[in-house]
Amino acid sequence: MRIKPEEVDYIAALSRLVLSDQEKNMYARHLSEILEHAERLSELDTDDVEPTAHVLPLKNVFRDDQVKPSLERDILLSNAPEVENGCFKVPRIVE
Amino acid sequence: MEVQTLIGLEVHAELATESKMFCSCSTEFGAEPNTHCCPICTGMPGVLPMPNKKAIEYAVKAGLALNCDISEFSKMDRKNYYYPDLPKAYQISQYDLPLCTGGYVDIETEDGPKRIRIRRVHMEEDAGKLLHEGWGNNSLVDYNRAGVPLIEIVTEPDMNSPAEAGAFLDKLKAILQYIEVSDCKMEEGSLRCDVNINARADDKSMATAITEMKNLNSFKAAVKAMEYEEKRHREALLEGDPTVHETRRWDDARSVTVAMRSKEEAHDYRYFPEPDLVPIALDKSYIKSIRENLPELPDQRYQRFISQYGLPQYDAGILTSSKYLADYFEQCMTIYDNAKTVSNWLMGDVLRALNENGKDPSDIPFPPAYLVDLIKYVDDGTISISIAKKVFDEMFANGTDPGAIIKEQGLVQISDEGELLGVIRQVIQENAPSVADYKAGKKKALGYLVGQAMKLTKGKANPQLLNKLLERELN
Incomplete structure (x- = not known):
């Protein structure tokens, strides 16, 4: 397998996920399969191909600098686990 | 051993648009928390961001004023990290194809003019604001600032002292104000600065590991923090102490820098092209017209x-x-x-x-x-x-x-000779010892007598006339 369980650990930590050993093994297998699948592309000769960031034939889609009404705060905060003083309340993140 | 300090800066400037970078919420400072937010800037599923034309124009303007090349093809990328100030868990920024590259700013130093190279200027969106104080084991988050357009200006490590870095920051602020793309109000967070600093032997045989300092919110704090770090790095280099690449926080109250926990700097941003935004391809005539109107x-x-x-x-x-x-x-x-x-x-x-x-x-x-x-x-x-x-x-x-x-307040100067003479005579009468001193050759006594006359007129006596008349009366 290309992806080892330790690498799954690292990726999980970046995404703040806690995984069981069983899940780690499963994701290691899944991620490896995805990479192996994508690796087939390297069979093609791409020396003369510009890197592609987007496949749509679109560019420069902009809007004018105009203010429109924002959401009602009560609606915005309705999904918040905890609210205080009109703010989202989260566990303290600095010492 | 001769030691050189190397300083590179990353400056974030909020662009003075009316609305945010990718949605139509207001960018106005000082609103009630979380009242300038919508599904786009708070990262609800299924929404579609759309770039603000004015923000692009301002970023191009800044790039040109900083002598950069403006890219004819540029794209936005996702910078992924988890932090509560970032509602989407990614920031829309630019990675490998920034809007502006390769500029410079000339500054004045003790040794004459010096050119500081600009590596790049790219566009990104601001994060929300975290309030840590007074909430015990919690922090509060206000997302009004999330999505406000920013430019990040990245220099080469061309500054060799905190004073040079300070001169660069002043000059940069002036340029951004002149071209009116940012109000540059540091107290409102419109201009913020990250510092990279280390020390190196002149012959490049050895160097200390780079320290990063984030979000210094005043130039004064930035310069003080750099002075502190310059000293620390030079000592470490001269003593041969080992150093590590780390992020340090400036503690303004104690005037020291403090290493941040390593946990907070596990950075691996996993950049990838932002799939919701199409590329930006500016034509030459557009760039030319902005250049001509600088x-x-x-x-x-x-x-x-x-x-x-x-x-x-x-x-x-x-x-x-x-x-x-x-x-x-x-x-x-x-x-x-x-x-x-x-x-x-x-x-x-x-x-x-x-x-x-x-x-x-x-x-x-x-x-x-x-x-x-x-x-x-x-x-x-x-x-x-x-x-x-x-x-x-x-x-x-x-x-x-x-x-x-x-x-x-009746402050008009007394230039009337008669009125002044009256005052002078009173002063001479009341200050016999000083008058005697003056006559005995102590010229300094005159100053005292002038002072007394000024006091009587509440500072309103015409000073030249007062001096002249007093000298005449005394002789």
Whole structure:
């Protein structure tokens, strides 16, 4: 397998996920399969191909600098686990 | 061993658009928390961001003013990290194809002019604001700022002292103000600066590991933090102490930098092209029209102030360091012709009063015409220069017209010989010992007697006339 369980650990930590050993093994297998699948592309000769960031034939889609009404705060905060003083309340993140 | 300090800066400037980078929420500062938010800037599933045309224009303008090349093809990328100030868990930024590359800013140093290279200027969105104080084991999050357009200006490590970095920051702020793309209000977080600093042996045989300092919210704090780190790095290099690449926080209250926990710097941003935004391909004519419409920049205005107004280099440098100050000066010059006198007032009392009150030149509380009036009252002898300083303090405190202050407080200078002679005789009578000292050859006693006469007239005596009459009376 290309992806080892330790690498799954690292990726999980970046995404703040806690995984069981069983899940780690499963994701290691899944991620490896995805990479192996994508690796087939390297069979093609791409020396003369510009890197592609987007496949749509679109560019420069902009809007004018105009203010429109924002959401009602009560609606915005309705999904918040905890609210205080009109703010989202989260566990303290600095010492 | 000769040691060199290397400093590179990353400066974030909020662009002065009305609405956010990818949605139509207001960017206005100081609103009630979480009232300038919508599904786009708070990262709800299924929403589609759309870039603000004005923000692109401002970023191009900044790039051109900083002598950068503007990319004809540019794209936005996702920078992924988990932090509560980032509602989407990614920031839309630019990675490998920034909008502007390869510019420079010229600064003045002790050893003459120096060019600081700009590596890149890219666009991104701001994060929300975290409130840590007073909430115990919690932090509060206000997302009003999330999605406000920013440019990030990245320099090469070309600055060799905190003073040079300070000069660069001042110059950069001036340029951004001149081109009116950012209000540059540091106290509102419109301009923030990250520092990368280390020390290296001149022969490049050894170097310390780079320290990063994030989000220094005033230039003064940035320079102090750099001075502290410069010393720490130089000592480590000279002592041969091992150093590690780390992020340190500036503790303003204690004037030290503190290493942040390594947990907070597990950075692996996993950049990838933002799938919701199509590329930006600006045509040459668009870039050309922005270039042609760039206003006069600080360096050009500096040269003009010297040639047009005959100001010394020093004066021109200080006045043009702030657009507001330079504008104020030029407004004065439309109604008055002695440039040096106006310059002296602005560089002296006006800047002193602003500094003492922690204010910017944009906060001068009275119009240029009032300053010119004050100068004219001195020119025509209505008030003495020392009274003018008092009138100035009053003008600065209340924004009042100097004519009204002079009239209300009866500050008109006493230039009437008869009135002054009366005062002088009283002083001579009441200060016999000093008069005797003066007559015995102690010329210093004259100053004391002048002071007494000033005290009696509450500072209003015409000083030249007072001196002349007093000397005459004593002899």
